[in-house]
Amino acid sequence: xxxxEKAVADQYFREKNRYMVLYLIIWFCVSFGAVLLAExxxxxxxxxxxxxYFMGAQGSVVTFIILLFINAKVGDMIDKxxxxxxxxxxxxxxxxxxDH
Amino acid sequence: MDTQFMVSLSIILATFALYIGIxxxxxxxxxxxxxxxxxxxxxVFNGMxxxxxxxxxxxxxxxxxxxxxxxxxxxxxxxGWTGGYLLLTFLLAPQLRKYGRYTVPEFIGDRYDxxxxxxxxxVCTIIISFTYSIGQLSGSGVVIGRLFEIDAKLGTMIxxxxxxxxxxxxxxxxxxxxxxxxxxxLIIAYLIPVIFMSLQLTNSPLPWLSYGELVGKMGELDRELxxxxxxxxxxxxxxxxFLALMFTLMCGTAGxxxxxxxxxxxxxxxxxxxxxxxxxxxxxxxxxxxxxxAAFSRFILMTKIAGSEITNLPAWTKSWIDTGKLQLxxxxxxxxxxWNELIISNDxxxxxxxxxxxxxxxxxxxxxxxxMAAALSTAGGLMIAISSSFAHDxxxxxWKPDATEKTRLSVARWSIVIATLLAGLIALNxxxxxxxxxxxxxxxxxxxFFPALVLGVWWKRSNxxxxxxxxxxxxxxxxxxxxxxxxxxxxxxxxxxxGAGVFGAAAAFLTNIAVSLATPAPSQKLQxxxxxxxxxxxxxxxxxxVWMNTxxxxxx
Numbered sequence: 041x042x043x044x045e046k047a048v049a050d051q052y053f054r055e056k057n058r059y060m061v062l063y064l065i066i067w068f069c070v071s072f073g074a075v076l077l078a079e080x081x082x083x084x085x086x087x088x089x090x091x092x093y094f095m096g097a098q099g100s101v102v103t104f105i106i107l108l109f110i111n112a113k114v115g116d117m118i119d120k121x122x123x124x125x126x127x128x129x130x131x132x133x134x135x136x137x138x139d140h
Numbered sequence: 141m142d143t144q145f146m147v148s149l150s151i152i153l154a155t156f157a158l159y160i161g162i163x164x165x166x167x168x169x170x171x172x173x174x175x176x177x178x179x180x181x182x183x184v185f186n187g188m189x190x191x192x193x194x195x196x197x198x199x200x201x202x203x204x205x206x207x208x209x210x211x212x213x214x215x216x217x218x219x220g221w222t223g224g225y226l227l228l229t230f231l232l233a234p235q236l237r238k239y240g241r242y243t244v245p246e247f248i249g250d251r252y253d254x255x256x257x258x259x260x261x262x263v264c265t266i267i268i269s270f271t272y273s274i275g276q277l278s279g280s281g282v283v284i285g286r287l288f289e290i291d292a293k294l295g296t297m298i299x300x301x302x303x304x305x306x307x308x309x310x311x312x313x314x315x316x317x318x319x320x321x322x323x324x325x326l327i328i329a330y331l332i333p334v335i336f337m338s339l340q341l342t343n344s345p346l347p348w349l350s351y352g353e354l355v356g357k358m359g360e361l362d363r364e365l366x367x368x369x370x371x372x373x374x375x376x377x378x379x380x381x382f383l384a385l386m387f388t389l390m391c392g393t394a395g396x397x398x399x400x401x402x403x404x405x406x407x408x409x410x411x412x413x414x415x416x417x418x419x420x421x422x423x424x425x426x427x428x429x430x431x432x433x434a435a436f437s438r439f440i441l442m443t444k445i446a447g448s449e450i451t452n453l454p455a456w457t458k459s460w461i462d463t464g465k466l467q468l469x470x471x472x473x474x475x476x477x478x479w480n481e482l483i484i485s486n487d488x489x490x491x492x493x494x495x496x497x498x499x500x501x502x503x504x505x506x507x508x509x510x511x512m513a514a515a516l517s518t519a520g521g522l523m524i525a526i527s528s529s530f531a532h533d534x535x536x537x538x539w540k541p542d543a544t545e546k547t548r549l550s551v552a553r554w555s556i557v558i559a560t561l562l563a564g565l566i567a568l569n570x571x572x573x574x575x576x577x578x579x580x581x582x583x584x585x586x587x588x589f590f591p592a593l594v595l596g597v598w599w600k601r602s603n604x605x606x607x608x609x610x611x612x613x614x615x616x617x618x619x620x621x622x623x624x625x626x627x628x629x630x631x632x633x634x635x636x637x638x639g640a641g642v643f644g645a646a647a648a649f650l651t652n653i654a655v656s657l658a659t660p661a662p663s664q665k666l667q668x669x670x671x672x673x674x675x676x677x678x679x680x681x682x683x684x685x686v687w688m689n690t691x692x693x694x695x696x
Contacts, residue, residue, distance in 0.1 A: 041687045044679065049686035053674045060230050067226050071219045071390075075382055078212070078373040088352030090359075093371040096215030097431035098348065101222045105424050108229055108417035115413050119676055123688070129408040129677040132689060133240065 052122050059114055063107045070100045148287050148505035155325050155509045156302070159318045159516070163305075181405045185320050187418025190402045192319035192326065192513070193521040194221075194423055196272075197279025198578045199430075200326060200514035205486030206575065208434035211369075213376040218427050220386040222420060224393025227590075229416030232394055234409035235597045235673040242404065243525075244397040244589065245533040251596045253666055254604035255538050260611050262533040264588045265397040266526050270563055272398075272581040273522040275574040277303075277560075277567035280515035286491065287508050293568050300564035303516055307523040307560070308553040316405060319520070322513040327425055329510020333494045333503055334429045337436040340497060347432040354439045361442055365479055370438065377634060384639030385579075391645055392582030395589035398518075398525035409676055437493045445496070446479040453477065456495040460488055487574070519560075527555040579638040580622055587618030587644020595652050600670040606656030614648025 074081065074095040084091035089098075119126070181189065199221070207214035241247045245265055249258025277296055284295030338347035341354065359369040368375045374382060393399065402419075403412045445454070450470045460466040467483040470476070484492075491511065494504045531552035536543055543551075570577065588611050595602040595610070621640040624630040635642070661667070672681040680687045 041680075042690050044686045044688050046685065049675065049679070052679075056674075063226065063230065067223060071223050071386065072383060075216075075219075075373075075379065075386065078379070082371070082373065085356070086352070087349065088354070088356040090355070090371050092373060093212055093215070093355060094352070096212060096219055098428055100219050101424050101428055104222050104226055105417070105420050107226060108420050111229065112410075112413040112417045116410060119410065124676050124678050126408065126410055128689065129410065132677040133238070133408050 048122070052118070055118055056115070059111070059118075063111055066103065066107060070095060070103045074100065144501045144504060145288070147501045148508050151502075151505040151509045152287070152512055155321075155513065158321055158325075159513075160305070162318045162321055181316055183406060183411050183414035184418050186316070186402065186406055186411075186415040187422050188323040189316045189319040189405075190399065190415065190419035191422035191426075192323035192517040193402060194399060194419070194518070195323075195326060195426055195514050196518035196578070197276050197283075197511065197515040198575055199426065200330065201279060201283070201490050201511050202487055202575050203427075204430045204433035204437065205484075205489030207431050208438045208489050209484075209486050210376050212371050212373045213382060214434070215431065216382050216385045217389065218431065220389025221393060222424060222427050223386070224390035225416055225420040225423070227390060227394040228399070228403075229413060229420075232400065232593050232597060233403040233416055234412040236400060236593070237403055237406060237412045238409050238673055238677060239669070242401075243528045243532055244400050244593070245529055246537065248592055248596065248607065249533065249537065251666070251669070252602075252604040252607045253662070254608065257604055257607050257611070258533055259538060260608060261589070261592070262529040264584070264611065264615065265529040265533075266559075268396065268581050268584050268588075269398055269522040269525040269529075270559065271577055271584070272396075273519050273526075273559075273563045274567050274570060275577040275581075276515045276519040276522065277564050278570045279574055280512060280519070281567060282487065283491070283508060283511045283515065296564055296567050299515065299519075300560050300567075303519045303523060304557045304560040307520045307527075308556040319517045322517040323422060326510040326513040326517075327422070329506045329513070330426050330429060330433075330490075333497070333499055333507060334433050334436065336499050336503065337440070337493070337497050338432070341436060341439060347436070348428055351432040351435045354435050358435070358439060358442065367480070370435075377636065380633035381635050381639050384633075384635040384642040387645075388579070388583050388586050388639055388641030391586040391590040392584075392641060395585035395593060396582070397529070397585075397589065398521040400593075401525060401528070402521075433490065433493070437489050437496070440493070440496055441482065441484070442479055446477055446482060448477055450475055450477050454496075456492065460492050466492070519563075523556045523560055526559045527552045530555040530559075576638070580640075583618050583622060583638070583641035583644065584615065586641030587614035587648055591645055591648035591652055595649070595656075597670070597673055599653075599656075600667040601661055602652060602656045603659055603662045605659040606652040606654075609655040610648040610652030613651040614644045617647040618644030 074092060078092040081092040081095065082090045086094050203214075203217055206217060236244075236247055239247055239251065241250060243265070245258050245261035248261040249255060277299055278292075280299035281292045281296030284290070284298055285292035288295070334347045335345055338344055338350050342350040344350035355371055359371055362369045373379075403415060406412050406415050445457075448454075450468070453468065457466065457468060461468065466485065466488065468477055469481055471481045472478070491507060494507050531548055535551050536548050540547075591610055591614060592607050596607065618640050621643050622637045625635070625637040625640065632643075668681055668683075675681065675686060678689050680689065
């Protein structure tokens, strides 16, 4: 066991949260935002779709999927930056399973 | 119809044989295998299993029809049921995985160190999952009934026997791999008719790109008929109802116990992140296709069926009219069927469209098999959630802590059998429409588990008094609003019973925070366990410091 500087540990948590807040802002805009602005957006057309319909049926869903993959990848990169070894995580979580 | 019957029966039996074969092959032997598949399911396959668990009879059979009938307003289901995965994957899944418990009530009970909270959470899990499974069982009854031309009640009973068999004997491991197979069957069954219709109507094999022009065209047809355009927003409810429903479906997604438990089957927090991403990709395939399915069905009905002579309708109309889900009446007596003289139930759109579009016996049979896969897989996951809440959280953790592993396993199996039989009994005469029952289950999850879990993971100050008050108030407000809106005609901003979760969640968050602040903080140990969830497995929070495990043997 090695102690980590408090500043470094906080930095890890903050960095993860900063990305998460960013993703959630985008998430909010493409879903709730697009619905709130449905009437004005309906005058724009995209590939035959009125734009508000496109956002509801496809734009939002595709954005969600992309955000989740970016989150997974960025999460891995942050872990790597702080020297987290996934193989050790696997071993540790095996050990941490509650023994019933 | 005889050829159709034989083809459909063979496809369904072949897929059932596959599921049961996998369940028997993986017959669980140890308790930890029974609940969470030994925690070693790779993220891609776990994503497929989440997808199958997630996509129920309501998604497979009901959603495209709902969108067809509601137009833009139906898209609240598309965004709500996909957007919730972001809340789940960011806010809850990896953290709950690190906490390392078997079930959601167990997390709540241990995090808040309260047997009362544990029992309330277990009861909420049982209420949510049980309500949800009634919808699944009655959905499978409709499919089996329609297909084999037997009474829907008899169909429901067949479904009950099947679910009880493989859920009780396979356990979670059986279900995980069975659900991977079910995902593959149901997604193929959904995509093939959409792609065929796309080829028929637009000459493009990519329905997702090609149906836009039909949406525009239908708007023109609607204008000619003098009805509101297909894509016009908020024609079936207020904007606030749309937003409230979407919020309820999103937070309910993040709070559904049978979905969260899936994330306990992965090895680490990293695997939980990836499982969430893969799951939404696999789910998104169906959700991106449902509006296309809806558009193609509506276009075919508007252009090929409406306008035909009433005495000369295609053969498929008769069998669906017999089910009472399709009404064709020549209201103005001119001998021609007009669009507004055609009333179709949203539950039959997906099942009937392959017949309407003349896609052949094989596709029709495949769609039936896919619908069965959707209903059975979700019901299986729900039954595991119910049995683990009872056998594990109530029986073992509170009632009989000294029970042997053998006793616990047998209690788990019997609770599946009994819960399935009870749900099946109610499904014979369901208390409401399937989509309505499913929406209530989501509203209850939004009003109870979503606030309790989010605060439990992200706010160390939240304590047992807070969570108990929050769970009870959230449950009461949600149920109260559902009943007041449905039976009392009481609404706020036009939000009806399906959007009730927004009020339940707000009340539960406020109550949890207010009561927690008014009562003593949780113990130092509990607070440290919450702070520990900020970091990956290798980092541990202890006595105000974070420690990195660098020990080569990696043993704590």
